[in-house]
Amino acid sequence: MSNTEHRKLNVIDSHTGGEPTRVVVGWPEDVTGLDTGSLMERRGLLAERYDWIRSACINEPRGHDAMVGALLCQPVNQDCVAGVIFFNNVGYLNGCVHGTIGLAVTLLHMGRIGLGKHLIETPVGIVEVDIAAEGAVTVTNVPSYRHLHSAEVNVPGYGVITGDVAWGGNWFFLTQADDFDFAPEVKSDNIPELTTYSAAIVQALADQGITGADGGVIDHVEVFGAPTSGVSDSRSFVLCPGLQYDRSPCGTGTSAKLACLHADGKLKPGQTWRQASILDTVFTCQVEELENGRITPIISGTAFVNCEASLLIQDHDPFRYGIRPALQMNH
Numbered sequence: 001m002s003n004t005e006h007r008k009l010n011v012i013d014s015h016t017g018g019e020p021t022r023v024v025v026g027w028p029e030d031v032t033g034l035d036t037g038s039l040m041e042r043r044g045l046l047a048e049r050y051d052w053i054r055s056a057c058i059n060e061p062r063g064h065d066a067m068v069g070a071l072l073c074q075p076v077n078q079d080c081v082a083g084v085i086f087f088n089n090v091g092y093l094n095g096c097v098h099g100t101i102g103l104a105v106t107l108l109h110m111g112r113i114g115l116g117k118h119l120i121e122t123p124v125g126i127v128e129v130d131i132a133a134e135g136a137v138t139v140t141n142v143p144s145y146r147h148l149h150s151a152e153v154n155v156p157g158y159g160v161i162t163g164d165v166a167w168g169g170n171w172f173f174l175t176q177a178d179d180f181d182f183a184p185e186v187k188s189d190n191i192p193e194l195t196t197y198s199a200a201i202v203q204a205l206a207d208q209g210i211t212g213a214d215g216g217v218i219d220h221v222e223v224f225g226a227p228t229s230g231v232s233d234s235r236s237f238v239l240c241p242g243l244q245y246d247r248s249p250c251g252t253g254t255s256a257k258l259a260c261l262h263a264d265g266k267l268k269p270g271q272t273w274r275q276a277s278i279l280d281t282v283f284t285c286q287v288e289e290l291e292n293g294r295i296t297p298i299i300s301g302t303a304f305v306n307c308e309a310s311l312l313i314q315d316h317d318p319f320r321y322g323i324r325p326a327l328q329m330n331h
C-alpha cells in the first residue's frame, strides 16, 4: 500500500469511570474549516461535510457503539487551551463531561498542558478542567437548571412515568425507578431491561411533545435506583442517544441531577454529592449557586489514557467509514 492509497485519523483513547473517549488529534490536510468559526458552526460542518470522521472512528470495525468521540480543534476564545466537538455512534452531542475529563488527561499525555486549571471550549460553552495527579480531573461545567418538575409522560407498556426535565449540557429526563434492582450482583442482567424502559421513555417524550427549553430534544434518560452503601448517594442508569448506556455516571446527567437536587433544597453549596454509575464508578460533586435558580456543577472523576493509534482509511475497504447503522439522531 502506498501513502497515497489511504488517509489517516490519529486518535488517543481513554476511559472515564469505564466510559470510553476517542480524541481525534489529527486528520487529513484536505479536511478544512474545522479550526475556524464557532464550535456550534463547526459541529454543523462536521455533520454535513465530514461525518465520515465520526463514523470511521466510532462505528465497527474500528470502534463500537459505546464509544464517544471528541474532535480536538482550535478554540475561538484564546483563553482556552482547546476546542472540542463531541460525537457518538449516531450523531453529535452538545456537551460531554466524561469526555472532557478524558480530553484533559489526553492533553496532559500529549504534553500540550500541565497539571492545574485550564479552559476548554465546547459547542455549549466554556468549561474549566483542574487536572491533578493520576488522572483525577475536576470539571466546572456549564450552568445547569431544572426546566420541568414532576412532568408526566405516558409510556406505552409502562403507564404514566413522572420525572424532571433538566439541562446539564444535554437535555435529560430524570426519574426514580425503585422497581429495578440495581444491586451489584444483578446490574448487568438489568441493562437490557433498563435500556428498553429508557428508550420507551425517550420515544414517548418525543411523541407527546415534551421537550427541554426552546424545543430542545430530550435525548438522554437517567433512571435512579438505591445507592450502594458506603460508595455513593445515588446510583443511576443513563441511556444516551444511540441506545448505549453510559458506563460512567454521565457528567452532563449528573449536572442535571445536581440542578434538580438544588432546586428541591436537597443540595447546597459546600455539600458533597457522590453519583454512581450502574457500574458503581463514582463522580464526586458540588454546586455553586447562580441567578434564577441555576447552578454551576463541579464534578470530579478519573480517566486513564489507554491507546494511541492511527486509523487507516483505505479507498478499497467497503467499511472504510465504519459500518453505518440506520439509526441516526434527530438533531
Ligand code: PYC
Pocket: 019, 068, 093, 095, 096, 097, 098, 099, 240, 246, 248, 249, 250, 251, 252, 253
Ligand atoms: O459524561 O456528559 C457525559 C456524557 C454524555 C454522554 C456520554 N457521557
